Amino acid sequence: MEDNHIHSISSKSACKVTDDICLPDTNWPRLVIVGGGFAGLALVEKLKNKKVQVVLFDKNNFHQFQPLLYQVATSALEPDSIVFPFRKQFNGYKNVVFRLAVVEEIQPTSNIVRTNKGDVHYDYLVLATGTTTNFFGMDTVADNSLGMKDIRDSLNIRHMMLQNLEQAAITCDDEERDTLTNFVIVGGGPAGVEMAGALAEFCKYILPKDYPEYPSTIMNIYLIEARGELLSSMSDKASSKTLKYLEDLNVNVLLNESVSNYDGSKVITNRDNIIMAKNLIWTAGVKGQFPKGIDKKYVVRGNRIKTNPFLMVEDYKNIFAIGDIAAVITEKTPKGHPQVAQTAIQQGKYLGTSILNIIKNKPIKPFEYHDKGSLATVGKRKAVADLGKFRFGGYFAWLLWSIVHLMSISGFRNRLMVGFNWAVSYFTYEKSNRLIIRNFNKPSESKSTINSQPAVKKITIND
Numbered sequence: 059m060e061d062n063h064i065h066s067i068s069s070k071s072a073c074k075v076t077d078d079i080c081l082p083d084t085n086w087p088r089l090v091i092v093g094g095g096f097a098g099l100a101l102v103e104k105l106k107n108k109k110v111q112v113v114l115f116d117k118n119n120f121h122q123f124q125p126l127l128y129q130v131a132t133s134a135l136e137p138d139s140i141v142f143p144f145r146k147q148f149n150g151y152k153n154v155v156f157r158l159a160v161v162e163e164i165q166p167t168s169n170i171v172r173t174n175k176g177d178v179h180y181d182y183l184v185l186a187t188g189t190t191t192n193f194f195g196m197d198t199v200a201d202n203s204l205g206m207k208d209i210r211d212s213l214n215i216r217h218m219m220l221q222n223l224e225q226a227a228i229t230c231d232d233e234e235r236d237t238l239t240n241f242v243i244v245g246g247g248p249a250g251v252e253m254a255g256a257l258a259e260f261c262k263y264i265l266p267k268d269y270p271e272y273p274s275t276i277m278n279i280y281l282i283e284a285r286g287e288l289l290s291s292m293s294d295k296a297s298s299k300t301l302k303y304l305e306d307l308n309v310n311v312l313l314n315e316s317v318s319n320y321d322g323s324k325v326i327t328n329r330d331n332i333i334m335a336k337n338l339i340w341t342a343g344v345k346g347q348f349p350k351g352i353d354k355k356y357v358v359r360g361n362r363i364k365t366n367p368f369l370m371v372e373d374y375k376n377i378f379a380i381g382d383i384a385a386v387i388t389e390k391t392p393k394g395h396p397q398v399a400q401t402a403i404q405q406g407k408y409l410g411t412s413i414l415n416i417i418k419n420k421p422i423k424p425f426e427y428h429d430k431g432s433l434a435t436v437g438k439r440k441a442v443a444d445l446g447k448f449r450f451g452g453y454f455a456w457l458l459w460s461i462v463h464l465m466s467i468s469g470f471r472n473r474l475m476v477g478f479n480w481a482v483s484y485f486t487y488e489k490s491n492r493l494i495i496r497n498f499n500k501p502s503e504s505k506s507t508i509n510s511q512p513a514v515k516k517i518t519i520n521d
C-alpha cells in the first residue's frame with residue numbers, strides 16, 4: 059500500500075480552506091482520531107502510509123505510558139522516560155497529521171469536530187479519549203488529594219511528597235511532622251498497589267540516607283481498599299501474595315474500608331477511622347471523558363460510550379470508540395472489556411483493519427479480545443502474574459513484569475533510559491531524581507502555605 063500517491067497530502071499541499079484548522083488537502087477519506095493514548099496510537103500505527111488521511115488530535119503533544127506513572131511520582135524515573143512526542147513518533151508517516159488541540163464537541167449530523175482551535179470536517183471519527191480520575195462526587199476529597207492519571211499528576215505527587223518531607227524536617231511539632239510524613243493511597247488495584255510498594259521501598263532505602271534526622275518509622279503508608287481483597291481483577295493467589303508483600307514492607311493495608319472525607323489533613327473512613335496525613339493519592343476509580351455531542355443513550359456505566367461489536371457507536375455508522383472510553387456491550391461482555399492497555403491496543407489495531415475494509419466496501423468481522431494475562435509489581439523481586447492457568451509470584455513474575463513494561467515503552471531512547479535507571483536502582487537501591495523544581499500547592503492550598511496550617515492531631519485507627 060506504500061505507494062507514490064502518498065505525496066498527494068504532503069506538507070507542501072494546499073490547505074483545505076473549508077476548515078478552520080489548516081490541514082493538507084487530500085482526495086482520500088479523512089479519519090479524525092481524538093486521543094493518542096494506547097488505543098489511538100495503535101490505530102495510527104496500523105494506518106501508517108495507507109490511503110486514508112489520519113488527523114490525530116490530542117491535548118498533549120506526547121503519548122504517555124501510564125503504567126509507569128507511579129515510578130515518576132516516586133522519583134524512580136524522569137518524566138521524559140515515559141512520554142514520547144507524537145511528532146517524533148510519526149516521522150515517516152506520510153498520511154498522518156498531528157494537531158495539538160482539545161476536542162470540545164462533535165456534531166454527528168454535520169460530521170464536524172469542534173476544537174479549542176477551530177473546526178474540522180471528518181469522514182470517519184474515532185473517540186479514543188480514555189478516562190479521568192473519578193472521586194465519586196466527593197468534592198472536598200477531589201480538592202485536597204491527588205489523582206494519578208497523567209504525567210502532571212505524577213510530578214505533582216513527587217513535589218507534594220518531597221516538599222512535605224522537607225517541611226517535616228523543619229517543624230518541631232511532632233504531630234505536624236507525623237501528618238506531613240503519613241501517606242494514604244486509596245484504591246487497591248494495580249496502580250494503588252504499585253504506588254504503595256514504591257513508597258514503601260522509598261521509605262526503606264532512601265529515607266534513612268537522605269533524612270538521617272528522622273527515625274526509620276516516621277513514614278507511615280496506608281493503602282485503603284473498599285473491597286475485601288487487593289487486585290480484585292486478578293486471582294485469589296495474586297491478591298493474597300500481594301497483601302503479604304505489602305505487609306512485609308510495613309504498608310498498613312485496610313480492606314473493606316473506604317474514604318468518606320478528606321480535608322487536606324484528616325482522612326475519615328466509612329468505619330470512622332481517622333488518619334492524619336498531608337499526602338493522599340487517589341487511585342480508586344476512573345470515569346470516561348469525551349467531548350460533548352454524543353447522545354446520552356450511548357453513555358453507560360463508568361461514563362463509557364456503548365459500541366456494537368464492531369466498535370461502532372450504533373446509528374452514527376461513521377463514529378467509533380476504542381480503548382478505556384469504549385464499552386463493547388455484548389452477551390459475552392455485558393460490562394464491556396477491562397480498561398487496560400491490552401484492550402486499547404487490540405482495539406486500535408482491529409479498527410485500523412476494519413476502517414480500511416469499510417472504505418473499500420469489504421465486510422468486517424466483530425472485535426474479539428484476547429486476554430494475554432495480568433501482571434502487577436509491588437517492588438524489587440516482588441510481583442504477581444496470572445497467565446492463563448499459570449499463577450505465580452516472586453522473582454520470575456517481577457522479571458517478566460520488567461521485560462513486558464520495558465518492551466512496551468515507546469521509543470528506543472526511552473527504553474534505554476528506563477532500563478538504565480532500573481539497572482542502577484536494582485544494584486544500588488538508589489533513585490536519583492529527587493529534585494523540587496517548582497513549588498507545588500494543592501488547589502485547596504494555593505491561597506495558604508504549609509507553614510500556615512494549624513497544628514494537627516495524631517493518627518487514630520479504630521479496630
Ligand SMILES: Cc1cc2nc3c(=O)[nH]c(=O)nc-3n(C[C@H](O)[C@H](O)[C@H](O)COP(=O)(O)OP(=O)(O)OC[C@H]3O[C@@H](n4cnc5c(N)ncnc54)[C@H](O)[C@@H]3O)c2cc1C
Pocket residue numbers: 092093094095096097098115116117118120121122124125126127128159160161162186187188189206207208248249347348349380381382383397398399400402
Ligand atoms: C496509574 C495507572 C497505571 C496503569 N497501569 C496499567 C498496567 O500496569 N497495565 C495495563 O494494562 N493498564 C494499566 N493502566 C490502564 C491503561 O493505562 C489504560 O487502560 C490505557 O491507557 C487506555 O488507553 P486509551 O488509549 O483508551 O486512553 P489513554 O491512554 O488515557 O489516552 C487518552 C488520550 O486522549 C487524550 N484526550 C482526552 N480527551 C481529549 C480531548 N477532549 N481532546 C484531545 N485529546 C484528548 C489524552 O490527552 C490522552 O492522550 C494504568 C492506568 C493508570 C492511570
